[in-house]
Amino acid sequence: MNIDMRVNELPARTYRWLQLNGEDVSEKDISFSAFSLEAVKVPEGVSLLENVDADKAESIFAPSHEANLKADEGLVGPNGDTAPNHAGQIVRTGMGTGVDSLLESAGVKATVIKIAEGTVVSEPVMFHDHLSKGKSTISRQVIIVPDNSELTVIMDYDSDADADGIEAVSTKFFVGKDATLHLVKVQMLGQKVRHFDDLGGVVMEKGKFDLVEMEMGASKSYVGAYVSLLGDESQSLNNTGFLGTDEQFYDFNYVAEQRGKKTDSMATFRGVLEERASKNWRGSLDFREGSSGSVGDEQEDTLLLSPDVINRSMPLILCKEENVDGRHGATIGQLSDDMLFYMEARGIDKETAKKIMVRARLDSVARMIPDEDLKNKVALFLDQIL
Amino acid sequence: MSEQNLLQVSDLSVSVDEMQILHKLNLKVNPGETHVLMGPNGAGKSTLGNTLMGNPNYVVNEGKIIFDGQDITNLSTDKRAAAGMFMSFQNPLEVPGISLSAFIRNAIHSQTGKPIKLLAYKKLLESTMELLNMDPSYADRDLNVGFSGGEKKKAEILQLLMLSPRLAILDETDSGLDVDAVRTVSKGIEEYQKRENGALIIITHSTKILESLHVDHTHVLVKGELVASGDGSLVEEINANGFERFIKD
Amino acid sequence: MFDDIKKSVADINQSMYDFKDEETDKDFYREEAGFTKEIVEKVSTEKNDPEWMREFRLKCLDIYNNMEMPNWGPETDDLDMDLISSYVKSKTGMQGDWNDVPEDIKNTFEKLGIPQAERESLAGVGAQYDSELVYHNVKDEVAAQGVVYTDFESALHGEYADMVREHFMKLVPPTDHKYAALHGAVWSGGSFVYVPKGVKVEIPLQSYFRLNAAGAGQFEHTLIIVDEGADLHFIEGCSAPKYNVANLHAGCVELFVGKNARLRYSTIENWSKNMYNLNTKRALVEEGGVMEWVSGSFGSHTSYLYPMTILQGDHSKMEYTGITFAGKGQNLDTGAKVVHNGKYTSSVISTKSISKDGGIGTYRSSVTINSGAKHSKAVISCDSLMLDSKSRSDTIPGIDIRTNDADVGHEAKIGRISDDAVFYLMSRGIKEEDARAMIVSGFADPVSKELPLEYAVEMNNLIKLEMSGNM
DSSP: OOEEEEESOOSBOOOGGGOOSOEEEEEOSOOOOBOSOEEEEOOTTEEEEEEEOHHHHTGGGHHHHHHHHHHTTTOOOOTTBOGGGGTTOSSOOSSOHHHHHHHHHHTOOEEEEEEOTTOBOOSOEEEEEEEOTTOOEEEEEEEEEOTTOEEEEEEEEEEOTTOOSEEEEEEEEEEOTTOEEEEEEEEEOOTTOEEEEEEEEEEOTTOEEEEEEEEOOOSEEEEEEEEEEOSTTOEEEEEEEEEEOTTOEEEEEEEEEEOSTTOEEEEEEEEEEOTTOEEEEEEEEEEOTTOTTEEEEEEEEEEEOSTTOEEEEEEEEEEOOSSEEEEEEEEEESOOHHHHHHHHHTTOOHHHHHHHHHHHHHHHHHTTOSOHHHHHHHHHHHHHHO | OTTTOSEEEEEEEEEETTEEEEEEEEEEEOTTOEEEEEOOTTSSHHHHHHHHHTOTTEEEEEEEEEETTEEOTTOOHHHHHHTTEEEEOSSOOOEEEEEHHHHHHHHHHHHHSSOOOHHHHHHHHHHHHHHTTOOGGGGGSEETTTOOHHHHHHHHHHHHHHHOOSEEEEESTTTTOOHHHHHHHHHHHHHHHHHHOOEEEEEOSOSGGGTTSOOSEEEEEETTEEEEEEOTHHHHHHHHHTTHHHHHO | OOTTHHHHHHHHHHHHHTTOOOOOGGGOOOOOOOOOHHHHHHHHHHTTOOHHHHHHHHHHHHHHHTOOOOSSSOOOTTOOHHHHHHHHHHOTTOOOOGGGSOHHHHHHHHHHOHHHHHHHHOSEEEEEETTEEEEEEEOHHHHHTTOEEEEHHHHHHSTTHHHHHHHTTTSSOTTSOHHHHHHHHHOOOEEEEEEOTTOBOOSOEEEEEEOOSTTOEEOOEEEEEEOTTOEEEEEEEEEOOOOSSOEEEOOEEEEEEOTTOEEEEEEEEEOOTTEEEEOEEEEEEOTTOEEEEEEEEOOOSEEEEOOEEEEOSTTOEEEEEEEEEEOTTOEEEEEEEEEEOSTTOEEEEEEEEEEOTTOEEEEEEEEEEOTTOTTEEEEEEEEEEEOOTTSEEEEEEEEEEOOSSEEEEEEEEEEOOOHHHHHHHHTTTOOHHHHHHHHHHHHHHHHHTTSOHHHHHHHHHHHHHHHTTOO
């Protein structure tokens, strides 16, 4: 099949010439040969249902979808609002409706990962995919963490060094009241693979969504996450690390939609661009009417290490509620002279100092991975690249 | 004569942002000596420290810095460190993602060119931290991230002891510290004096830190010039009378 | 001085637009043509245009009719271009009476007192009434320095005709956006300022625009050239009375800041609240030059306003300080754009935005650092204040960096008036309403500090007025 879709649309459009309103993806003659990720580890207490019809798997989102539609009637959106483009999505995702259509036309069934209400599973569920040369994969998961329960899900993707297809992953999640989902995604694909990672979900009252994400491989990665904090006092925590070398291209779109009262979203994006790598990052805090007492904070810290890199950022704060506290900060540039001097004063030369700083950035995210083997794998992967 | 000098600064003029701060400054430091550099705010004390360490923001307009017989005036900072110079920073930088322990090990490796054995290193680090009353958990915390002012200063002294330089420049290491922390820091400095027979240039505008330290020479810097030099007793005098006398000159 | 202006503008246009987004047609709708060749030719004849200008106008009309509306800003559905075009067609010979001015706007600007300000603190004043400049005056000593300050029509025919032709709509080409094209086709009135090499104008020049007729469009053109080493502060004030029919302001400001020159451009905009303010302002800064913008947006129904600075020369600088107060019925989409092309260039953008009574305030910006702009620095900080939950406040900044040798910091904050602060002031005996107004004034303080005293006072009065809901 051919793929032509616009992904990672900004919640509110801006100047066209900036070319950051969304990203167009075009792929020719793709045939997907695999439709699920390999479940490497399924601890006791976790049920894994494969080949579930999407409608059935996603029915859990119907009540919140309807409630949102109702709440949004007559809503005064931001200038250039793109929300209407996504009204049909039962749960909004970062990459958007394009991926839904792709899943539909590829006929992908869902894998449902679920635990019982009130259970805490401390061992992580682990999924893995290894993409072989000449192959493309597409998969969809629905993770359901009901009230008063806690679950950790880890997904990692790698490939043959010369793999040249697409690794497409769609993940939707439901986090119930007082429940917690820790989701870890690690991407270590080969330098010719294209990666789609579409994520979206809802968090109910006092629920918590905790995302750790590392994007390090692939030629082009499109990564989107849309977290709806529906319940009062719900939380979203996001730590992303990325490494761009060679001609790698990243296109990110993160949205924290804060609807409940006293919701809390905190996001940190830390990364490095080297050689001719480029990156688009869109990060939005969207405070809806009624989200009083909510706080949101997004921080981007991108280190630029070559004159040929392109770094583009769109940090949005959208706000329809008086009683909120929203913040965004970005630090973009090369290693500061002060930092270099400090390192050099300890006898570390410039090149080594740069290496240390690159590694430090990625390690600061990698250490949040709750699995030693995967942590070591990440370290090995970085040793090879850096 | 000059062979026995560890550091010889001659006619050093330095400017920052095209403004001249130091004027034809001369200074000699012999191995094992402790020098104290005092002076009012804005006199150029930190400029001297940064220039000796090779901070690129400080431009040497004239003069020479000879360290251990080698002209280092144009040497890069990392090479000065490898040659045995150390400077403690007033505001040590924060590096998320690299632990204090890993950073020091990295620095030792860079300076000596040889990796240090992990077990031996850990042992040495632990005992040194104990000497400085540092909680061992700090070894695994990110370098300076979330450290209090006092903890940052202690971490600098820890690096001093671990890196064993031949000349250490301590830039306002005592500022903003409470009494206990000053005592700990000066204990660390004392340890450095006796363990390494290390030379010291202590930049300070207070005298608290000097109470328990042996001082060989005291210099007073005013408006970028050394206006007076003496032995340790000069510290007492400044303590009693301030810098007024020197400023009038 | 601007010998290579064509080349540098061409470079900029290339660097700015060669990556123009090709979005699909479905995202846009096409505006029905409200302007005809006949209208444009009539304007041209009445203005006694030189031939090149007549041709230029017609070319712009063609561009206008073939261009898409922006799909990202506030709605402009209520703007009836047919009405506005019929006004432009029949506008000549317009007379107006100051007594027609509604009380609120008269109060506002009588306090500013143009004639009085001229006597006391201004080097020169120009006042545009609807489409024509009705009044301008330059102090003798400023004129003696060689400073030229004249209405645009005279400039087209006078001593500086070549200079005007060389610069007119070169910085803001008609292809820039639909309203720039419209401006090119029907522009009328405005000012031309030339400050010769090394001349420092000690007191500000002021121009004052007022739009008086219902359903009118104002399309004045301002061209300021500050030659090498020269220094100027230019103040622009805008107002219009209130009618039920939407008014359109699509002015264009082109500023050329020469080598080591400095230009400060201050605006306090208080158009009436049925105005569509679709104004384009742009500055080109040569080596070592400094461009300073101070911008207060209080009026208008709808605004699209993003003064843009192109830091072309090495070591050139720009500073933008802005405040926007979006009250009831207003949708003010404002901000700034900067492009760093030269080495060692620096920009500082700091804005304050206040939303109240259902107003929509949007801060929108772009900071572009091109690959040649080594050692550049950009600092952006935008603070927004929400005064109630009927309103909206959105922050939409874009950053595009194409070199590693740049240092970019961005900070944005959104919040409310802290209850603690109100309580503290009230505990000292201040009424709640006054306490809130004081806090908002304090929030706006960094902007008012940048204004000449009488304008700062005026701005604070405007804030008080908005805060008391007395509109």
